[in-house]
Amino acid sequence: MNIKLTTGKIFPVLGDESLLQALKRNGIYLISSCGGKGICGKCRIRLLEGESRIIATSKLDPREIDTGITLACQTFPEGDIFIDIPKESELILGDKIALSKSGDLRELLKSLGAGISPVVRQISLTLPPPSIQDNISDLERLRRSLEEKDIIGMRFTYDFVSSLSNILRVADWKITLGYTVGHDVVYILPSDVEKRRYGFAIDVGTTTVVVYLVNLTDGKLIDVGSTYNSQMRYGDDVITRIIYATESGGLGELRDAVLSDIKGLSDPLLERHNLKREDVESVAVAGNTTMTHIFWGLNPATIREEPYIPTVNFFPRWRAETAGIETNSKAPVYTLPCVASYVGGDIVAGVLASRMHRKSEIALFMDIGTNGEIVVGNSEWLVTAACSAGPCFEGSGIKHGMRATEGAVESMKIDPETFEPTLGVIGHTAPVGICGSGMIDAIAEMFLKGIIDRKGKFVKGLKTNRIRDGFEGLEFVFFKDESREVVLAEVDVENILRSKAAIYAGVSVLLKEVGFGLDAIERVYIAGGFGNYLDIDKAIILGMLPDLPREKFSFLGNTSITGTYLCLLSKELRQEAGIIASKMTYIELSISRSFMDEYMSALFLPHTHMRLFPTVKDLLAEK
């Protein structure tokens, strides 16, 4: 039983596997946001010839079914088949993705008053050579010299001691030692060998992975690599990944996927700068709690089960060889501490990078990525929550949703008279889908121009043939040519409203918990790759962001990697990250009664209570 593709490739299908599984096993990955449950409707393929058992088609338009479209995860070949994989179904991994501007990181480090103090410290020693009179062993000789410098209690690994005798003699008793503050030896070198000191800062996002190569001597960011997290082939969000890790026993696969992404980024970085693996002597890594657990190969099962308990929040400083990262094998890996099951080290890094924890003004920190996490507080207190906003702003769960890559509609205007849209498309190509900022623009425009009402429902009787009755209900057609169309359906709008409502309600509940109103917020920090392209005015019209003076908003970009960079370099900031994580009070929204009320109120455009959005009220009144 074989599958033949229109590209000419042929490969076998095993026993009872779905077409999605068969393709995956052969290295062809389809977009599969739901992890193969027939729910997301993304893994569409076209059956051209052959017999298959098709389990479910509920996500498909009957017109699509007529042309042979089926979901690969719901299709089980029953003989040789011939199929076509549409471009939009294919998951392209390993793409280098655009990186948000990192600014001058060294300036940031300086402004935080932090010196350069990486996890690995270095000391040069000249040992007195042994003699009959001074005949203590090599290791005691080293210990004695360290004690003279007040370094006591060093822990020597077996590998280190095995090589000691030879290195001391080759080095003529003049050595350079790298060791951690926890007193583990990392390396020993003859003093006359120049030691190149580099580190990796790694941000393991649910969607993207970023690696910074940093010079640990001066803090300089040498180079950057980024790619999609190829765990995406197993599902878009953390819940789907946890299910895959636990119910399908796929933890190892998920771990391998992200480790190979990291290697795919870090190896070329080293090559480009003529560095060896041994030159990388420490690593700092951040991610949400689930990503961090999977990175370390720890079972994330209990994260998802009430009462939502991670195995670790404050990770011991294990070695690169344990992590599976190819650097100096003894390099310590510092993991940004997590706060709770759904607020991880990426948010701790974000708060650190924002500096909100050092100021007396009350700030709101929002990281709107694959998940939506928020923090409110100042130098005295911090509260945090995860909003379960879902990954719709990254394209998941939206019929023509996609990430902000070439072909994505990222902005738009709609003519108030003709309802004709003018589209801004990334890469200035024909549009193939719509990304997060495009969705926000679209809904704000559709609302302002009277195409949808406050509930997100399409207004009946408008004079435009852009609105049509599709398979899943009404939809607005932004683009259409012979081969492709881009629409936003009423169900998509509902999805987006649910996401924005979750974010807004999260902010409201957090503020209520600490007894403040929106007016108490003196500063709003927006983090996450998404944040960079966000039109604040439109996001306020949508009711996702609170209606505050525009000058209070700041974009910080990817604060997870920025905070990780800071921790890679500075002992004080690692301590600060620990304090931030300990200090943050986590509010579990899923069990909060007031969250449900707030959420229901926020499902409107911009909100049930217009008084909360005075500038939007004024804008509507103008019309």
Add this chain to the structure above:
Amino acid sequence: MNIKLTTGKIFPVLGDESLLQALKRNGIYLISSCGGKGICGKCRIRLLEGESRIIATSKLDPREIDTGITLACQTFPEGDIFIDIPKESELILGDKIALSKSGDLRELLKSLGAGISPVVRQISLTLPPPSIQDNISDLERLRRSLEEKDIIGMRFTYDFVSSLSNILRVADWKITLGYTVGHDVVYILPSDVEKRRYGFAIDVGTTTVVVYLVNLTDGKLIDVGSTYNSQMRYGDDVITRIIYATESGGLGELRDAVLSDIKGLSDPLLERHNLKREDVESVAVAGNTTMTHIFWGLNPATIREEPYIPTVNFFPRWRAETAGIETNSKAPVYTLPCVASYVGGDIVAGVLASRMHRKSEIALFMDIGTNGEIVVGNSEWLVTAACSAGPCFEGSGIKHGMRATEGAVESMKIDPETFEPTLGVIGHTAPVGICGSGMIDAIAEMFLKGIIDRKGKFVKGLKTNRIRDGFEGLEFVFFKDESREVVLAEVDVENILRSKAAIYAGVSVLLKEVGFGLDAIERVYIAGGFGNYLDIDKAIILGMLPDLPREKFSFLGNTSITGTYLCLLSKELRQEAGIIASKMTYIELSISRSFMDEYMSALFLPHTHMRLFPTVKDLLAEK
């Protein structure tokens, strides 16, 4: 090209290998005290058919050569050969050897005032189960409960944390934790699982390996295993082993040999007592400095090169998995600290077991095993030296020398008139060789009966045909039948005198170094397997032991394993062992000018200066 044995076995010889190497490669080990250099003359075989290139025969009697005897290490087959291996040339490994009486070890522990406090401590904890309100991670929950018991700074391994989530839930949050004083976790178990707590004390001697299985709860010695150190196939003494480890790259082979000896002893111990490997949670090991280095796989090269520096004296507490011992893989291995290149942890263990370091009386501790180490001192001070006595008392370098096993002449009387000997033979069989105590008896008797003079030379003109002119000079024939004879030659006597002179000179020099005379010694402790069978009077006549009142001598047996047992069980005694090792001043005899003088004076029977041996003087005067 094949070798055929009289037993019928046939196997091939490769290119340029010696017969000794070919036999070894095929699992047949000959006694080879010199490691295959043609010096010891032990690896005799009889060539029955076939052509061979024979390099050297200097150790062989022409009469032996006539019967086809040759040294396997000096014989290179040049075609198919047929050989016979005499019983006395074969090295029998894996024999269970007799163990010196250990006495009631628990009484000893008690008399030292030491409680039972193994390296691994145990604590039982009942953690409060997590809830939405108390939602810290599993690891922080454990840390919090430990902190409440004042246990802070615990280091959690990756493997431990990987299993934590599951075990806590299976155990319903009631757990038993094993951890080291250095704060490494060793095991975690549900509290309702009965934890069996056992340990191994291991003595890695140059000649023998001993394993004690000990109950760590009550200190009871459960069972004992002992065998020859199968490193012996590579040479008898530490120098030959160091050469094999370094010049022939055989470190791995030597390490594997002793590890397989340990496994061969420990596996049956566990089986006999229905224990699992995981039940063994800690290990203590002692050996001389070379044996300890090889046990850990550390290159012993620098031990042998001036200024004689070991890689480590105070060994870090690495794990059983690093050592290659099959117990709980995380079990900490405590290594008795060494003092210098030729005074190791076995001697530190010995001093500890003797208790000389706690008393004000000045004591002499002598461990006469494969090497000869001595310690002089009391609770205030300790000095130590290695005597390079050589392994002749274990049979090496003596024509018919052998270890104290079946067939060894262990005692004798010589008739003053007829010069006919009466032999005491181990196992009451026909004698096949002579062991250490037999040699001492023989020389004392031959000296007292006027067969040899004070220089160890045979007295001419005696009326006996027991003295004959052999290939290597004069020799005394103790036993002779059709198939076998046992003789002691003048060169053998010289060898033994050199050994005893080295021991006696060592004692003299040590005493001189601290400004004392022999009369200052209030107690003599004799340790080592050899010590058990030693006739004090004869050893004084030989001039090996100082001529002191007999009641000052005590036999302690194998103090290395006794001290190791003590350290396995008691924290205080581990600390004491550390203090002993730090406190001992090591005197390097090989560079001491006075040692040479003392040695030359001690080459006589019993000594150049008869005044040092008043009781021997009296004994001779009586005749």
